[in-house]
Every structure is written in structure tokens, then in C-alpha cells.
Amino acid sequence: MKTVKHTLPFLALFFVLIFISSIISSCKSDKPEDEIKPVIDLKSEHGIYIINEGNFQFGNASISYYNLDDKSVVEDIYKQVNNQNLGDVCQSMSYINGWYYVVVNNSQKIEVLNPENFERRTSITGLTSPRYIIPVSSSKAYVSDYKSNRVSIINLNNNSKQGEIIIHGWTEEMYMLYGKVYITNMKNDKLYIVNAANDQLEDSLVLAQCPGSLVEDKNGKLWVLCNGDASINKSGALFCINPLNKSIEKRMDFVLDESPMRLSINDTHDTLYYINKHIYQVSVDANSLPNAALIDGSNKNFYGLSIAPKTGHIFAADAIDYIQKGKIYNYNSKAALINEFKVGLIPSKIYFK
């Protein structure tokens, strides 16, 4: 019993010491290091803007600026200029009447920004789930939507919503040609055609499942990439459409497991590019899809693609695991890697100044 009396306080002290020391010594700091924010200078003639979607519901969308002259990156320029977060899931950016229109999908808004300094001019609200905005006249624009079953009509004079066109499904990228607006739909296999003069849905073309992106080539033909949907056993395809008679001139099919996306075209409008895990290049004169990839995408997660005007440089965005800062790879026109740099979370769109 005597030993008990002696050891007891000793043991108690011993434990207390262990506890205290474990608390102190285990102190690996959990405070993250904040990055030093560079001064914003958007004056360079040669710059690109990268839209970073950010995580759904995290509110961490951002726009990065990359200066091609000195290869510096400025992150989250919107927040630095306007002192607030851009919002939740930034989808796209369009240059309309001398302003940038930035569509922030899950914040249900479009920010109108001054291209000189990225200062906010106003925002367009009253939208459900906006995706892309396209001007259809000097005073009117269309906004596609993920879930409202409507394309919104925006009055560009006062930047407010003035009407809508009912189109069922998930409307995505749009392109205007000869007074007609071609609207893709990710929920079915249709390309919708709307008359921009009277906002009437005139016609639709049946393509393949999930038409998502579209470009115009040097011959005035419209190329539409359908992503396909393996879950309902429908494969994707690349279409060449003659907008004059609405006929399909070419169709090139992907196999079921592939999920092509992000159709892009170069400055001279003669070569198409797209992501299909890897990056592929195809001439507008080709009649079949290329077998070999231009840029290998193994161990990468290509999520965005854009071709630089004049130089023909290929800029590809890697979203990595979607929950860390993504990367932009800058390849020259021969697909040799020139530079790479980090941007915000989930980089998806790249725009040239």
C-alpha cells in the first residue's frame, strides 16, 4: 500500500507531463502559408485570362491573368480589384460592346467588367443557372442555361433580362451565323436554331448525344462536337454542318468509351482541336478523325483548351484532381511544351486579350 501512495502522485505527474508535452511537441502548424499577391498590371498587349470554375458550392471561382511577355501570373484578379469573391462556379467570359461579360453559373449572375482594369460595372441577375452569353445584336444577347429550360434574352443597353426563349434541356455553347443562333443542348442530341431577329425557335438539327461546343471554319461551315453519353450507350461525334441549307456534310464518330469535349479552332480557321483525354488536331478538310493524339494527356486531366491567335500556340488547362490549383500548359504550334504555370481551381476556359 505504501508504494501505491508514493507512485500515485508520481504517475499522475508523469501523465500530466506527457499530456502537456504531447500537445506542445505535436504542434505541426496547421496555419497555411498565404501567397504574396503580385501587383496587378493588365496593361500588356499580350495577355491571357483563365477562367477557373472553382468547386461547386465553395464560392472559390476566380480569373487568373497570365502576362505572355514576362510570363507572370496574377491570380484572382476580380477579387483583388473588387474586394470580393467572384462567386460560385465561373463558367465563361465574352467580350461584348467593349466590356467583359463573366458568367458565374451557381451565383446565378453575369458580372460586367471593365477590360482595362477588371473593375465591376454592374451585374445581371435574375438568371437560374447561366452558362454562356453571346451577343446577337448591338443591344441584345442570349444566355444559355443549365436547368431553367430557357435561354434568357438580355438587353445590353441596361444589362437586364428582358425575355426568354423556351428550349428544354441544358443549353450550352452558342454561335451566331447569318442571323441565326445555333444553340447546343447537353441533355439530348439536338442543335437548336433560333432567329435572332424575332427570338423565335425556328428549327433543330438531330446530331449525336450531348452537343456541347461549336466553331465556324474558314469556309463558313459550322463544326459541332457532341460529347456522347456512355451511361445511355450513346457515343459522341464530330459534325460539319452547312448552315445555308442546314445539312450535315460530314460526320465522324467516336467510340462509346470516349468522351470528346472542348472543340476549338485556330486563328486561320483551318484546323480543329479537341480534348479526348489527350489533345487531338484535325484539319477542316479531313474526312475522318485522327488516330494519333497531338499531345499526350496520360496522367493529366485536360479540362480546357484554346489556340492562341497569330502564334498558333496551344494552351491546355489541367484540372488535376479538381480540388487543388490547376495548371496551364503552353505548347507551341508543333506541340512542344514551352511553359507551364499554376492558376486557380479547375481552370476550364482560356481567353486571349
Add this chain to the structure above:
Amino acid sequence: MQLKRLIFYVLFYLSLATQSQAQQDSVHLIDQVLIQAEVRVIHLHQGLKYETLDSTILANSLNLSAAEVLNRMSAVYIKSYGGGGLASSSFRGGSANHTAILWNGFNLQSPVTGMMDLSLIPSGLFNSMSLQYGGKSATWGSGAIGGAIHLQSKSKFNEGSSIKFFTGAGSFGEKSMLVSADYSNIKFSNSTKFYHSDALHNYDYTSLANEVQETRKLPNAKANQNTLMQENYFKIKENQLLETHIWLQENKREIPPTLFQQSSDAFQEDYAMRFTASYHRYFKLWNLNLRSAYFNEALKYRDSEFSKVAENKSQTYINEILMNRSIGRNIWILGANNTYAQSQSIEFSKLIPVQNKLALFSSFQYLNKKSNLIAVASVRKEWVNTTPVPLTWSLGVDYYITRWLKMKANAARVYRIPTINDLFWKEGGNQNLLPENGYAYEGGLMLMIPKNKKKYTLTLELTAFSRQIENWIIWLPNGAFWSPQNLMHVWSRGAETNTSYQYNGKRLKLFSNFKTSYVLSENTASALNSDASINKQLIYVPLYTGQFNYGITYKSATIMLNHTYTGYRYTSSDHSQYLLPYFLHNINVGYKIDFKKVNIEFQFQINNLLNNKYQVLAARPMPGINYKGGIVFNFKSNYGKS
């Protein structure tokens, strides 16, 4: 007689470990152990950290969900969307899928999602809540990797009838009510509980959705819950017992916008019907327990007025046989479990995906002659739709160096099989997924100083753990869809401390409990180039958390304080984004008045005393200072007591 003595020993040690007042009640408990449900719940904690939540605090938490209670009282990290929103648990850096939630020994983890929403569990429905830290797949099967939450009911015989009525109200339009009616005679025991709560959760927050920050009330956050629980125990003969449990629940809630959303009209409904039956037969040296459960659950979610309703339903059938036999001082447990689950949703690639798990398991508990060493070894063999899962095992030891110093150690193989969502989700489900599996180790010391017999106890507990999980399932983009892949390899390790002091005087009672936890949980594998997440802390796992609870009861009045600290949590895997730490303070007061046939208890809480602004999940605002109050009426009749 020997069995009884053994049970007494085990319970005695257990009670020390869990700081319950078993000593006073031990005679009582021996009676109860024969009728208490699950042999595995009682016997198999050796080597692991096990804690039973303080009953005084539970009694003052009738209008709190299990998520809120665990948040305040345990080292388990609760990821909550705030208000009435989804809440899931993370034990020692694990995911929500790594917590087994066991209702009287039946696993409630959804076969579809692999988790359970702890905000839907009213804590007032259970007699006790205990936490078992560490991996125990060999006993509880798939999912028991990080730890387990035990929700327990307790039968009482020959106590007459009693009625408890609680009514409460709180900030943000909260109203709650609990009615509990118990009746028991010598042979039969019945308990019926009904719980209702509804709230607006329209607390103030600063919306960042518009150009100008504005403080406004959280819209679209209403929640409404109705729960009925009915439990019966019937002594067929002296050596036979039948128990049935029914748990019906409906839950409707709106899902508010994030900080960056202008509005939301998302809406979710959860329905659950849970039935269990258990038959016990006690022989001279062994016991037989046949158990069955049927769970029918449904979830409906609507994202906006334009979108379709997303819906899934699941039915789970559990059949189990358990035998335990005493061999001298030792106990041998042998059992088989078949869990059949099916689910229906148009989001699945198969019409009705089915997952059938068949498991054989056995445990042996050894008690040495001096009664100061208890060891338990367990093995489990499981087949999922006839595909075998590698043999799982665990080995745990409790060694009492002296009466007041215990050493514990545990080693276990752990696993989790993929959920129905992982396998059959139409857009991306991956039927080639392998089970997550790995090894978990822990060891610790526990010092218990009982002085002056029952007056006060001081307990100090230190636990260190390490766990490696391979094939950790992560949903990653794979072309147009996200698809689950066995890509991560996660090493979690850390240390936990628990210091508690209790004084039980005649009029004055004191308690204090201080817990800290330090968890490093890092992914060590990636298939991606330039992946900056390697060897970095997983997102939403705080390195540091701590809870400090203390209180005084003097005669009929109780005052309790709670402080919880949660450190930085990263929200991006490269740590470029994170949430700030927060320190929360809650106060709880109660006053009891005893009348002859009724006692009345007044309870009042102030939560988030300093009105801190904080986020548990990114862009999800949490409530500021808020108040809750309630009155409990306990009506008793001693009918039947002789």
C-alpha cells in the same frame, strides 16, 4: 455463478474505463446484462479507446441531434452543413463512410451512400450513446474503419410505468417535443417514444451573392422531423427473451443557398422504417441470440423548381446468429451475418442493384487468472455477392498494471466495400472497384485514480494511433463523368488525450472533461502528374481539435459549460484554400423540482455564446448566438414494484 462473476468483472473494468457509475449499480447491471442486447457491444472493446457519453449531458440534450452532441462531447469531427442540414462524422481522419453507426448492434450505414446523416438522429431516443475509436471491421464488418457510434436502448423490468414529456423552443423558429412512455412488469417491458421538431433555421448571415455584402436571414432552410420509436422486451421464460424495436422517421428539409448563391429552392425528404427483432436464449454455459432487421429507406431530392426529383430507395435485410460460450474465465463468440441490400433509382445503371454480404465471424476473449489482463482476438470472413473479401482480424489487449493504470493496445485489419452508388451510379459508377483495406494500430495508457472510494475519480487517457488504408475510393473526373477509383493511399496517425475529473458528493457534483486530438491524415499516392496533394493533409480534416466540458450540480441545479476548438481545415488538396479555426462556447443550465409523483426539470442553453461567425463547410454559414429552452416532466408510478 462463475458466469455471473465473470460478467461482474468485465463490467467492473468496463465501468472504470467508461467512467460510468457501474460500481454503485453493478448488482443492477448483472441482472441487465442477461437481457441487454448485443454480446459484441458489451465484450469486445479491449485494446480500443471506448467512451460513453456523459448521461447528465445527454439528459440535457433532448432537443439536440446526435451530430450536435458528438460535436460538443467527442473528438469525432462532425462535418455539418449548418442548421438542419446534413451532418456526417469523421473519426481520426477517416471519411463519413468509415464510421459504423450501430443501433443495438445493427449497422445503419446506408447501402447506397455508405453513410448516415447524424443530423437525423434525435439523441433523446436513446438510453446511451457510446463511441468506439479505431478499426473494428473484424467485429462489425465493412465500414468500421475509423470508429463506431453505438446507439443503445436499455430494457428495464419491473419498474412500473413512467411518462416523460419534454417540450422545447429555441431561436430561429425551433420547436421540439419528446414524449416517452415506459411500462414494465416482471415479464414485459415496453417503451414508446415520439419526437417532433421543426425549425426555420432563418439565422442571420452575411450573403456574398451580391455586389454589396448584406446581412440577411438564411432563406429556404426550414426543417421538419417526426420520429416514432417503439421497443418491447418480453421474457418468455426465465432464460428466454424476445425484443422488438421499431423506428419510423420522416424528415423534410429545405436546403439553403450558399454564401455565394442568391437563392435556393432545393428540397430534400428522408424516410426510414426500421424494424428489428432479437431472440435470446440463455443456457447454462452459453447464450444464443437470433437477430433480424429490416430497413426501408427513401430519399427524395429536388434541386430547383425546374429540375426533376432525384430519388433513391433501399431495402436492407439483416439476419444474424450469435452464440457466446463461457470457457472458464474466457468467452468465445461465434456468429454469422447475412446482409442483403437492394436499391432502386433511375440514376443507377442497373434496374435494381443488389449487394449481398455474408459473413462468418468469431471472437475469443481471454481473462487471466489475476483478472488484470483481458485480451480479445477476432476474425471475420466475408463474401460480397459470392466474391470473398480478404480475411479480417483484430487483436486487442487491456492490461491493468495496477488497479489504476491500464495499458491498451490493438491491431486490426480493416476494410470497406464499395457502396451501391460507387458501383452502379449510371454516370461513372465503377463495377471494378476493389474494397478499401488496410491496417490500424493503436496503443495507450489510462490512469484512473479513485480515492475515498466513490467520492471522486480522476482519469487520464492517452492514445496514439496509426492507420494505413489502400485503395481508398475517390471520385475523380474520368472524361465527361466523375467516376470512383481505388486511387488513394491514406496514412492517418495522431494522438488523443482525455482528462476527466469527477466528484460525486451528496449535494455537490462536479465534472470536467478535457479532450484534445491531433490527427495527421495524408494521401500518399496519385496517378496524376504534378499533383500537389501528395503528402498533404486531406481536405476537411482538422489537425487540431479540442473539447472542454465541465459543470456543477448543486442539489437540484446544474450548470454546464462547453468549449470546442476546431483548427484550420483545408478545402483544396494543395492547401491553397482553407477555412479559419473557430472556438465555440455553449452554456447549459438546468433546475429540477421533485414532487411526489412528478419531477419537473427546466433546461436552458445558450449556444455560440460569443456570436462567432464560422464555417464548418466552405460557403455554408453557421448560426450565431442562439437560445434553446425546455421543460421536462417525469411522471412515475411505482406500480409493480414490491
